[in-house]
Amino acid sequence: MAMLRRPAQAGTLESSDCLVSVAPSETRELDHRGAGATFFAGRTRGLVNDVLDSLGISGATVTIQDQGALEVTLRARLDTALERASREEDAACPRQ
C-alpha cells in the first residue's frame, strides 16, 4: 500500500476552482466544504475514494475548499495534490 510522503495541496480559491489539500494519515478522512459541498457531497466522496483506491493509498486526510468546481477540475486538483504529496523533494519545485 502506498503512503503519502508529505502534506501537499493543489488548486486555487478562484471561482469554479477548488483547493485540495492532502496529508498522510492512518485512516481516510474527507472534509469537503464550500458551494460544491452542498450539492455534490456523495459524488465527491465516491471520487476521492476511487482515486485513493486506484493509487493504493490506504489512508489520507483530504480537505477540499470547493468554489463550485466541475468534477473534472476536482479530479485534476486531487491528482496533482497526491502527486505532489508523493514526491521526494519539496513539492513546490520541479526537478532539475
Place this chain on the structure above:
Amino acid sequence: MKMLVNAAGRPVPSELPGIGPLLPYRGPWARLEAGDMVPRILPPLRGESPRRSKVAPSLRAAMERAGLADGMTLSFHHHLRNGDAVLPLVLAECERMGLKNLCLAPSSLTDAHECVADYVRRGVVSRIHTSGVRGKVGKAISRGEVPVPVMIRSHGGRARAIEEGSIAIDVAFLAAPACDERGNLTGALGPSACGSLGYAQTDARHARHVIAVTDNLMPSSLTHISIPQYLVNQIVVVDNLGDPGKIASGSARITRNPVDLKIARDAYRLLRASELLAPGVSFQVGAGGASLAVAAYVRDYMREKGIRGSWGCGGITGYMASMLEEGLFDALYDVQSFDAAVQDSLVRFRNHIEIDQSWYANPLNRGCVVHDLDVVVLAALDVDTSFNVNVLTGHDGVLRGASGGHCDTAAGAKLSVVVLPSFRGGVCSIKDAVRAVVTPGETVDAIVTERGICINPLRTDLREAARKAKLPVKEIADLKAEVEALTGKAEEAPLPDPKPENVVALIEYRDGTILDSLFRIS
C-alpha cells in the same frame, strides 16, 4: 386547512392561522379579467392645531405620540439599501419600550437588517411582510422561526396590499434625506441622498401615522418635494440616516465578464429579431450583470439607427440616466435610484420622473407603468423547464433574494426576457421544477443563457422570428440535458413535506392570489 394546487401547479394552503383564507393563483390576468373590485382603505382625517411643531424631541417621544403598541404594523422603505440605519434604530427603541409581536412591513429587507432575526427570536417582531430578504433573516424564516408565515410580495403587489388594507400600516417610519420643518421631504438631496422615494409614497398615503426620520432638517422650504407635508405627522431628527457609501453605490458599470457579455449580446439579438427596438420603444433592464449589459448593446443600436425610445423605467442606474441625457428616451420613470449619478439626474432633468410603486406596478389601479412596457430584461437565480423563475431562494432552498418588480414587469411587458448563466457554482441553473416560483412561466417569453436561447412554446411568433434571425435557439429540456452533461446532477436536499403547518412563507402574486408556498427546511 388543506393544500390546493394552483394554476401554476404549485401547492398553496387554502387558509393559514394568523392570516385567514387565501386565494390560489389562477393565471396572470384572472382577477383583472373578472373585473374584481377592491375597496381602498385610507386613514381617517384628523386635524392638528395650526403652527404646531412637528419636530419631536426624540424618537421615543415620537413613537409614544404615535400610540405605538403591541401587535401594531410598522413600515419602512428600503431606499437606503445596505446603508440603512433607520429600521435597526426604530426596532431597538421598540424593544426598549417593551413592545412585542409587532408586524414588520418594510418594502424590503437588506444586508443592513440582519438584526431583525434577533428581534424575531426575542418576540419583538412576530410577522413580516417584505419583497425580499437575505442573510440571517432569510435563514431564520426558512427555518420557521417567525411565528406567522411571512408574506413575500412584488413591488406592485405591496402597493395593492397597502391600498386595499391587507397591509394595514399603523406607523410608517420614512427615512427622509432632506426634510423641511413642515414635513415636506425628498430623497433626492442631502448627505444621505438616495434618489427616488418610490417605495415610501404609498406608505405615506395609507399609514395611520407617518413619522419622517431625517439627518438633514432644512431651515428653508424644500422645493423638490417627493412626499408633501400634509401626509407627515411628525419629524424625528437623528445624526445619521446611515452609511452614505452603502446607500448610493458607485455608478453601475457594464460588466466585463465575457460570459455575461455573451448572454447580453444574444439577448440583444433576440430583441432585434422581435422588431420591438423601434422608435418609441419602452424598456426596463436590470441593475447589473448581463441584464444591465443588454442596455449597452441596445444603446449602440439606438444611436446607430437614430431611434428615440419613449421611456425607460424601473430601478434606474446611472447607465439609463446617461441614456436619458443623451436623448435616447423622452422620459425615465424612476421608482428606485441605484446610484449617485441617478440622484443628480432626478434633480436636474424634468423628464426624469419620480414615481411611486403603485404608479409603477399595481395591477389593480387605473393603469400602471409596467402595463405599457415593451421590453424587460430580467435576471434570475434559477429557472425550470416550464419557464418559471426563482429569484428568491438559493439552490439549498434558503431565502436570499427579492421578488421586486420581477413578476410585475414580466406580466406587463410585451416581451419579457430572462438572462442567466446556464450553470453557477458548478450547478445547472435549469431545473425540472424551481423551489420557489416568483414569476410564472406563462409570463416569461424567453430565457437566454450563454449556451442557447429558449423560447416559451406559447410564443410561436417569437420562435419564428428567432429562427429566421438564425439565433441559437434550443429546447429548454435539451439545454438542461446539455448542461447537466457538463455539471452532473446536483444532489438536491430532500424537498420538505408540503403540509400547511410546514409553510414558513407565502409568495403572493401581484394580484393578491397565492403563487407558491415556502416550506420549513431543517
Place this chain on the structure above:
Amino acid sequence: MSKAVVRSMLYIPGNNPGMIQQASVFGADSILLDLEDAVVLSEKDAARHLVCGFLRTLDFGDMLVTVRVNGADTPFFAEDLRRVVPCRPDAIRLPKCSSPEDVRAAETLLAEIEEQNGMEPGTVKIHAMLETARGIAEAGTVATCSPRVTALTLGGQDLTADMGVEKTREGDELFVARSLVALAARAAGIDAFDTIWADVNDNEGLLEETRRVVGLGFTGKAAIHPGQISWIHRAFVPDAKKVAAAERIVEAAAAAEREGRGVVSVDGRMVDAPVVRRARHTLDMARLVELEVE
C-alpha cells in the same frame, strides 16, 4: 470532425478551470490550451492534469483543439507530450521551432507515444510556432518537413525580442516575417496563424491588423480574450460589393458547366479558374458571418 476554416484561435491559460470550461461558448473556431507562457513554473504539473482532464471530458463541439506544450529546452516538454497526446487534441503547438530538426525531434516522441497508446500514427498534428529569427528564416523547410505540420504560427512578442527590435502598433517590423510565414504556409498547403493583439481595449486596432495579415495570406489569428473573436471574424468578411461580384462569378461558372462550355464569362469578360476559386472562397467566408457584423 473539426471545422475546415479556422479564423480565430482563443488562447486559454491551462491552469484556469473557470476559463477552460467556457471554451466552447464564445464562437471561436479553435482554441489553444496553454501549458507554456500562461502557467507559472510551480503550477506546470497542475495545469497538465487540468488540461488533460478537460481534453478527455469536455465537449468542444466542432472547434479545433490545440495544446501549447512547454519548449523542448524545458524539463516539462517530454512529460507534457506523454500526458497530452493520448488525450487526442487535434494538434500540439510547438513553441520556438527554429528548424526542421526541432520538428523531427518532437515528431519522434509523438510517434512513440502514439504507438504506446494504440493510436493511429500521425493522429496528433503539429502547429509549428515560429518566434525566432532562425525559425522565420527556416519557415519554408519547417512547413514541409513533415505531414504532421498542418500550420505555421507567428509569435510576434518573442520574435521582436529575438530580433532586438521594438514591437510597434503598426507592425512594420513584422512585415517581412509575416510575408515569409504566409508564403511558406501557402506553398506547403497548410494554415498560417498570426500573433496575438495584446490591447484588449483597442478592437479597432485588432480589426485593422487582422485585415492586414489576412491580406498577406494568413488564414487565422490568435485571440487572448473572448471579446476579440467577433472582431477577428469581422476582418474575414468580404465587403458587400465583393460578395455580390463573387455570387455572379460562381453562378456564371455553374451555368458554364451546365451548358458544357469550357469558358466562363462574367459581364462580357473571361474569368479563369483561380478567379472562380477565389470567388467560392469569398462566398464561404461570407456565409460564416454572424448576424451582427456591420
